[in-house]
Amino acid sequence: MKVLICGGGIAGNALAFWLSKSGHDITVLERFPELRATGLQVDLRGFGIEVLKRMGLEQKFREHSVKEEGLDIVDGAGRTKAYFHANRTGKGIQSFTTDYEIMRGDLCRLLYDASRTATKYRFGTSIKSFEQLGHSIKIMFNDGQQEEFDLLVGADGQWSRTRQMMLGTDRADPITLLDVYIAYFTMPSPIRVGEVFDAKLFITTGKRLIACRRHAKDRVQGYMAVTTTTGIIKDVKKGDVRAEKDAIVKLFKGAGWRTNELLEAMQRSDDFYCERLGVVKLEAWSKCRVVLLGDAAYCPSATTGMGTTSSMVGAYILAGELNLHSQDHEAGNGANIDAALKSYEHKFRPFMDQVQRGLYPGSTYFHKVPTTEFGLMLLRFVLGIIAFFNLDTFTKYTLREEVTDWQLPEYSGVLDKQHFSR
Template sequence: MAPLKILICGSGIAGPATAFWLTRIGCRVTVIEKATEHRHSGQQIDIRGVGVTAMRRMGIEAAVRACLVSEQGTLLVDTTGRRRAFFPVLATGTGDQSITSEFEIMRGDLSRIMYDATKDTTIYRHGVTVKSLEQQQQPQPGNDESGGGVHVVFSDGVQDTFDLVVGCDGMHSATRKLLLGPDAPDAFHGSGAAIAWATVPAEPADTNHFTWCLAPGRRVLGSRMDRPDCLRAYFVASIAGLPADHPLRATLRGGSPAAQRRAWADYFRDAGWHSARFARDIVASPLADDWHACEMGLVKMDAWSRGRVVLLGDAAWCPSPAGWGTSAALAGAYVLAGEMARHCGLGRVGDEPRREGIAAALLAYETALRPFVTKIQNASNTSGNFLPSSRLAISAIELVVSWVRTLRLDRILARLAIGGGIGWELPEYPELGTAEAEEM
């Protein structure tokens, strides 16, 4: 009997991670990506908690450590640049993390590691999207050849049928829209806060800290430095109270990058700290061509699958802005493959794949992972109004944060909120095997 044939939409982090595990248990996997080539780009991300466990089970820890960003910790400054609190990185090796993770890495570097780990066993097709999905007749009991696949029409006219389609194409997933139908409400729920980032020229006084500055008007500035020749500038703003035609909101969806950059520069120019510099550079510097802006929010769905189409990562549960996106994607890929192995008889020499087990595998995947996703989404369930508006409120927050650090309460809070456990442990699937001791 032929191996299970699986299509994965999206080649960021979740897609290749899913391909890694599914090919390991004998599936024939194709990954499609709308970009015309594999993009090893993006800003700084982290791996924490169960994501560290999943990474180690993939056997890529050595490759990840070779690319880590040397960030010393998180620094809070006021609008004059005065230091208010500093939280050092917790390099424990256990998955317990401070705001700055032990495993800080540029998204492009992790993407390249994931691609290198899968390119020899996975078919990658670039410049292609899914035009339509058609669920076929479900298999009859005792006859797993009787149907149940998904007929896919691609944007280039090619048609094919797959046993399973996995949407790993981000918080505004096109796969999710095809799955739910054109009349279904959008599963993405905006928080009323937006974030933007771009690369700007470095200056001699810049440091390799994750530096944040709260500014009046519900605005936040940030910076990170992963290499000495440039700085990554971050902007967070509440958009909940802005009129629909305000440039910051009007350009957020559909506006050109140049128009977005001008709007954000105008909005942040007087925020203090490095705001004038950042506003100038995101408009004038060619380094800022990597500009990205989006509204933060959550993807909430009653179910992550229908028939033989399933969602994973931000497409299914985007937990912005809690910072768990990468780790949840790595965990989700491992759990999905583990349940597929368990219910479809995959990964065992001599066994034939049981296609009739896919439905049970998808249900078990969601049952196992949903408690974790609920926890990280609850940690992210805030609105843009959580950002302080007045100088008095900002001063109060700065005082509280400085006392948290002085009394060393940050380590306790890290364990309770953004640390390693969050009350959920990654299941073990002996069917998958692990490569924790291997090096790429």
């Protein structure tokens, strides 16, 4: 099959790994001029870890992983009120810090390096439009070139342009914003003697959370999350970095702990990004010769802790179904792809239904944190008890790792050899 993957992030590169490994003709399109290896810390959980192992990339992953020890809940004076250790046992669900933490850029590079010898990567190019042609799709690129493919995969993220083109201009974008905003950035911070790689979280009034995560000996990550419906940030245009930074300063100045220090570093940062948390839900993930993958199809938002895992597992299943159905030469190429896309959705939607269940504005743990100092004091006390007794109830409540009554499909022999040539 000749496949065009729009988006050179985690989902797109993971799919390219599996399909190119099986001998298909794969092109990955990335609108940025080079691999976009930015972003802060991500993790793998549950079935995402198993997919990584099946890729044979666990050892290389660990060579680049962040050796975070755990999550430290602190008060305004920086005193520890609860500490959640990373789960290094290999059993049970992960904690807030997993055994598989990595910077997003490092995971993108890892998947890119593992797929690029058998994949064509086209940087600095995007799709202008496309036309369905029976059993193929004609792509018009922004540089004036045209080319036909058997399948177009939209793996271009939460704000996917491929999704909007697939649905048509008469359909509203199916993303539900959760009224949660998170500012991400990194800043220089030499490690002190005796300091370990920890995540530190301070929860303050006004439904605001401030966090630091050390990922290197000379740098830490800053996170500033707020739940609000006010126009201070809601009316700021996405991508207007100057206006976004100004809004974050207005919302957080004087919030306590290391907030002012972080705000100063944020103003100087060149890797700032403001995320508007949202959930993407679609009635169907494909239409004719276009199929969506990862956040473009089923973004679960950062509140679930399952964004990266969902992308990795989804890519594995989509590739597995395309390869599995491509063995049936009798049905013809068009019928093969149709059946594969239906099976991909049939097998993976139950997984995503559990991950996304009950997500709407007002439903997340960001919305449920207390707004008063007394309420926050009680919250820290309860978290301290949960951490002391090593209870996983709170982790299960806040994150969506535990997917039940679902099994990761086996594609043994299907994803490791060429079964189909066009």
